[in-house]
Amino acid sequence: MKFLFVGTNPENTGGATHFVALAQALIESGHEVHVVTCAGGLIAQSLAQSSASLHYAAFRNAFDARGCRDVLAVAKQVRPHWLVGNFGKEYWPLVIIGRWLRVPVALFRHRTPPMKRLSAYGIPRLATRFFAVSEYARQAYLDRGIPDALVHVLYNPVNLSKCLPDPARCCAIRHALGISDDAIVLGYAGRMHGGKGIFTLIEAATAAMAEEPRLHCLWLGDGPEAAALRARAAAGPKADRHHFLGWIHDVGSYYSAMSVLAFPSIASETFGRVSIEAQAAGVPVIASQVGGVPETLHAGVTGLLLPPGDVESWRNAITMMCNEDFRRPMAEAARPYVQERFSTKVIAEAFVRKLTS
Known part of the structure; x- marks a missing residue:
């Protein structure tokens, strides 16, 4: 045709x-x-x-x-x-x-x-x-x-060949950022403004860092509230574990460095491409139960759905994802789920x- x-x-x-x-x-x-x-x-x-x-x-x-x-x-x-x-x-x-x-x-x-x-x-x-x-x-x-x-x-x-689990790339990115190989990396990729739930995420992640010393956050993206987000991280107690890379054109190669992807939107989303891209790379997702986002993952199998804006729920979910026995089955299920759908x-x-x- x-x-x-x-x-x-x-x-x-x-x-x-x-x-x-x-x-x-x-x-x-x-x-x-x-x-x-x-x-x-x-x-x-x-x-x-x-x-x-x-x-x-x-x-x-x-x-x-x-x-x-x-x-x-x-x-x-x-x-x-x-x-x-x-x-x-x-x-x-x-x-x-x-x-x-x-x-x-x-x-x-x-x-x-x-x-x-x-x-x-x-x-x-x-x-x-x-x-x-x-x-x-x-x-x-x-x-x-x-x-x-x-x-x-x-x-x-989603092009599965562009979103691949890549241990070598994972090590290279983490070493460049001073993140250890055994760290747990929570990733965010997208526009940085309030409707995307970035302030809920940074508050929840920082609270989870107090319980889990291996937890780091990798922030990819830019937007009107990027400076405010960076300032909030810098003023917090775990500033050295928040890593801001700015706008990245080829996000696909960075999913391998993540242990979990966060999709914390508060405003309604029509869909959520980064969710399926991350899962294609074998990365489970924690996401807001809002708009079309729930259609991008298999809740309880390839990730978790959470109430938008609820800091305590997000902190608990991040903490659960720090448990490898909890996280690993979701990571293994993620890529086959994307391949099928x-x-x-x-x-x-x-x-x-x-x-x-």
């Missing part, structure tokens, strides 16, 4: 990461993939070494005539079996181009806040397939009146099946 993906957002967002992962999944499954994207952006950089054919355009908004013209030209040249879009400003242009060329259109919605009234009504009904990335998100759209039959679910795929092969097959059914 031949696909034309259209995604001209230059930013590093969850939608962009999904766009890249799905395109790569289809390529690995033997499909032909063409991509219209922004030159120099994350999508172009990530797909540059793949067999995807890259074309360049930009959309300032849904009414950008130049962007529509450029995508229409590529679509006429490629003649895809499906047009695929991930970003709101390209929904209407793709629907119109698809109707013009009689090419079916698959659109993904990664956020649960409502679209504008016309788009909220028209896009799910005019797209050939409209996808949510979790059952939680799907229910949010149904609650707003979108008919049940029009909203499909396709989870984010979220691997690129599984998601690519599910996508094609939903398009053709």
Whole structure:
């Protein structure tokens, strides 16, 4: 099957990461993939070494005539079996181009806040397939009146080859940070702002450090409250056991250095890619029971679900995870769980099946 993906957002967002992962999944499954994207952006950089054919355009908004013209030209040249879009400003242009060329259109919605009234009504009904990335998100759209039959679910795929348990890499990262090989490393990867639950996590982790001298925290990411988080760690009694690395483009190689991943969001999350990436690397997860996050792990088997914002519950869970006999079975179950539900092969097959059914 031949696909034309259209995604001209230059930013590093969850939608962009999904766009890249799905395109790569289809390529690995033997499909032909063409991509219209922004030159120099994350999508172009990530797909540059793949067999995807890259074309360049930009959309300032849904009414950008130049962007529509450029995508229409590529679509006429490629003649895809499906047009695929991930970003709101390209929904209407793709629907119109698809109707013009009689090419079916698959659109993904990664956020649960409502679209504008016309788009909220028209896009799910005019797209050939409209996808949510979790059952939680799907229910949010149904609650707003979108008919049940029009909203499909396709989870984010994860490339298992990029998230591997790697003992050598684990040792190298830990030694560079002055962390001993027998340490227990609690990792966080993501944006640093209050809605992500970072202050709950640092309070709970610091309290757990008082009970477990081998416990360290590895913080990956940046954001508007990164400085406040660093200041809180520096003012605490265990400052030397909080390690801040800032923004890391290739987070996959750092999962091996973690014993456990924390996903402590307080605000609702549509899904939670870092949870499945960590499990793919054999790392169990402790996560907030909020939004679509529970769909990313097998509670009690590959990780734990906790009440968001509850410092005492998080402290207790972190302490439990410091027990190797408790943690090891979850670590062993994590990668097979991801392979069965979220691997690129599984998601690519599910996508094609939903398009053709």
